[in-house]
Amino acid sequence: MSRMSEYVRPIVNASKTIFEGMVVTFANMLRKPVTIQYPDKTETPVRQQLPPRYRGFLEVDLRRCTACRLCMNTCPIDCIRIDVEKNEEKKRGMTVFDIDLGKCMFCGLCVEPCPTGCISFTPEFEGAALNSDSLVARFIDDGDFILPAKAKEAAGIEPPEPGSIVRKLLKKMQDENPGEQGMMDKQLHV
Numbered sequence: 001m002s003r004m005s006e007y008v009r010p011i012v013n014a015s016k017t018i019f020e021g022m023v024v025t026f027a028n029m030l031r032k033p034v035t036i037q038y039p040d041k042t043e044t045p046v047r048q049q050l051p052p053r054y055r056g057f058l059e060v061d062l063r064r065c066t067a068c069r070l071c072m073n074t075c076p077i078d079c080i081r082i083d084v085e086k087n088e089e090k091k092r093g094m095t096v097f098d099i100d101l102g103k104c105m106f107c108g109l110c111v112e113p114c115p116t117g118c119i120s121f122t123p124e125f126e127g128a129a130l131n132s133d134s135l136v137a138r139f140i141d142d143g144d145f146i147l148p149a150k151a152k153e154a155a156g157i158e159p160p161e162p163g164s165i166v167r168k169l170l171k172k173m174q175d176e177n178p179g180e181q182g183m184m185d186k187q188l189h190v
């Protein structure tokens with residue numbers, strides 16, 4: 001190779017590379033942006049764009065819960081707490097049904113054995129919080145006593161719109177943790 005071509009070849013290669021790079025740059029400068037402004041600038045809320053089997057936060061429809069505690073006993077990392085007690089009339093009922101949404105790994109092991117299908121995944125996923133305690137979803141209020149459903153009767157109850165129960169609960173959790181108001185307001189589009 002002559003000394004001239006040794007000198008010229010790297011310059012040609014560098015110019016070619018810069019030219020190719022600039023072609024890509026200018027082509028993208030003329031394209032419409034494809035970035036989605038999340039969370040509040042999408043035309044359709046993100047939760048409505050998710051596939052039907054998406055595993056978002058769990059929710060429980062207590063109208064159909066038999067208090068069998070299969071879900072609680074199946075969870076490998078103890079996310080679910082269900083307390084069952086007897087009242088003065090010796091009736092059995094639930095006083096606590098909590099799911100730690102911050103701890104849950106969305107494995108679905110609790111959903112599989114539920115005899116009535118009342119514990120299920122939802123399209124809700126926006127739960128950023130300032131502390132992990134505020135991610136414990138309490139499906140039964142303090143002092144409430146929820147009688148278990150009979151499996152046969154539960155089968156006749158129409159399931160709610162997926163996410164409607166946990167969405168209300170997230171709003172309540174926000175009210176109970178005022179420090180997180182701004183963050184959750186934004187997430188829940190309220």
Ligand code: SF4
Nearest residue numbers: 075104105107108110
């Ligand atoms: S999805 Fe898995 S980790 Fe979450 S509560 Fe159910 S069993 Fe536990």
Ligand code: SF4
Nearest residue numbers: 065066068069071114
């Ligand atoms: S949610 Fe289902 S599995 Fe869990 S206690 Fe209720 S009926 Fe049983």
